[in-house]
Amino acid sequence: MLVLIGLAVPVGAISALVAKGLLWLIAVITNAVFFQRFSAEPGSLQHNHLGMWIVAVPVAGAIVIGLMARYGSEKIRGHGIPEALEAILLGRSLVEPKVAVLKPISSAISIGTGGPFGAEGPIIMTGGAFGSILAQLFHLSAAERKTLLVAGAASGMSAVFAAPIAATLLAVELLLFEWRPRSFIPVVVATLVAWLLRIPLIGAGPIFPAAFHAPSGWEAILIACGIGVVTGFASGLLTALVYWCEDAFGRLPIHWMWWPAIGAVFV
Template identity: 30%
Template sequence: MNERRPTPLLRAWVLTDAQRFLLLAVLIGVSTGLLVVCFHTSIELIDFSVHDTGTAPLMRVLWPALGAAAAALIVRVIPASAGSGIVQTKSALYVSNGHISFAAVPGKFAACALSIGTGTPLGPEDPALLMGAGIASRLGRVFNLSQRSMRLIAPTGAAAGIAAAFNTPITGVLFVMEEVVAGFDAAVMGSIVLAAVSSVVTSRLFLGDSPLFSAPEVVAIGGWRALLSYVVLGVTAGLFATTYVRVMTLLRYRLGAIHLPPLVGPLCAGLMVGAVGLVWPDVLGTGYRAMDAALHNQYAWSTMAMLAVVKMLVSGVAFGAGTPGGLFAPTLFLGVMLGGAFGGLAPGWLPVAAGPQGTLVLAGMAAMFAGVFRAPMTAVFMAFELSGTAESIVPAMITATLAFLVARQLHRQSILDVVAEHEGAVLPSARLVRPDAPLHVEDAATPVSDHVLVVNTTWSAPEALAHIQSSSAESALVFGANGRWMLLDVAALRSAMADEQAWEAFKTGSAPSVDGRPLEYRNVEPVYPDEWLDVALRQLARAPVVPVISRLDHRHLLGVVTGDDVRRAYGFERASPPA
């Protein structure tokens, strides 16, 4: 039977995979734009109902607590809606092949609308990023995309979400390429641009095309005194950004170490936020109104300095307590207030130009964003797109670059690295990229076989001895009490495990002894599936077996890599011994 071939007319209507992917990017952008419009509207309606209707002082204290507790309850029911959203999106790209639970979309929408709308001092942009990525992941599964396309679909939705949230297509594209994808990959650039543009066009149909802030008075840079002012502001912002990251790190770990019930932490943080809001109401919620006022010189420099300090503390407490919300808006708030305070204070103390307030405020905003998120290119174009003034570009370039360099020198981690580490994930940043290399660790990794015994320290002594004695493996991998993977000789371990006390000592991190001599072992550095294969090769120079672990859980062993595995991956087989 002859196979029927499509006619030329039919072939003209059959789309290639690349064309289908680009059309899907437009659909993702439109869907995300509509969702972000609803998200912003919900936050504004809740905010108006709570704060703009003559609420009594007691209720003004209680509303942030009630909103945070309600949001925490949603997170309890839908764990995928926790956090800011950026770490989850990067995890989808580098760990779970683009898969994001769709439950995160309605969960994040409801939790963040309630928390931010009632006054939690966090932002809606990061949650919008996750919601866009969640929509993209869902549509990718509906259209049965390949694994490679699914990996690329999450950042496409993320760009749509952040572009619609800020009403800034360039910022959305640059942030996703600079921080989420961690590089400018031609394979994903086209889809990201299409999704960002289509989401912004959709949101502007409902919210208008005005920038987030009304355009302030901004003048082009001129003279050495003006240049010096931007240099000093950039260095100052780098120091302030480092302080903010360290404060967030401290609060995140200290509050997490208290081990309060899931609803109690956000509730207590909300009460504190509400009490502070009685004195400093401008720090509540997104802070957009206060930022716009600062751009137009409506605050004294001392007020802006105090607002920056208060916002740093309350946003750190809220986020550290587990209240869902984003970090973009608080960071921009700090930068705006820092730039405004600098503009009012510095001319009286330093040989710098006074200049228009708006110029320094925008430059401070860009500098703070670059220092906290380590995304200087995004920061520069954000200042331009949020204000609509091209004269802001050069001052923003100077301050953002210096703040980035100072912050990176003083603190190796960005705020996203801190959040990821606290959640137990090790994700690539702009300094650690998964390139399109010929081979990665996952190409050579093999399941744990009889050649490697994985010892579980939760076993009792008889269970451990039974597993060890029945194994034909020559080497054993153990995740030790010191939080590191260890490689041991099974024969020696079998002799040591005959003593129950030796096993208990081993479980607590003490090496047992064989005939009075300590059992020899070596710490081995694990590798991740998405790393270059030569990373595993370097580790194989130190140990015959290298564990492959999950970026989300260091104790989760995905497989192992040996020298034979690497040779097979490269197409080489071990030479047969001579006869």
């Protein structure tokens, strides 16, 4: 276990650097395609001057992503979390090095050109890929590779969202499937390292700052229960809709390389 804890430190550090690079690349691509400038400062798309040409930007980005997936690696397709699960359950936690490079680049292109996505899926897959690669370099067992893969995924989320506790719990629930100290402790170490490095790299505040006014009393509890029920049903409906769309695209008589471009037309 000491070996895994020691390796969890560089895994967390690498994931923090990757998270910083992903957010930087998203901002650079957004500024380049929508404002024709080289800058990493975040900006609002409503201030662009593309006019009607703005509808072509997501389509162009989707075409590039389709080409990268077909001629680079099919592993960059998907949301991120399902691919990490597949690597653990079916691939013995083995991830190809090129996935660690192509996944963040393709995700940054997708998000930067207006794709309606977030950084959580890409950073989970990318951080997990680096954890798996490091485990392969040290010729660790499949169980140890899984631990470092999950550590990379969790530390990536910790660095992006400044939420080490939530990232750890999510990774343990979705990817680790156990609470044994030999697996849990390295994940915690990696997420804490990534969170600490996030402060000088990205900042100490949350990625979505908001002012909270916590109500109290039974009314607040009832409101919270109602919100939970509504969001639960909405989440189930959204999940079913996503799978329905995936099945619908699978029935199209064209190569899957063009599916992102077709979806981008509707975006």
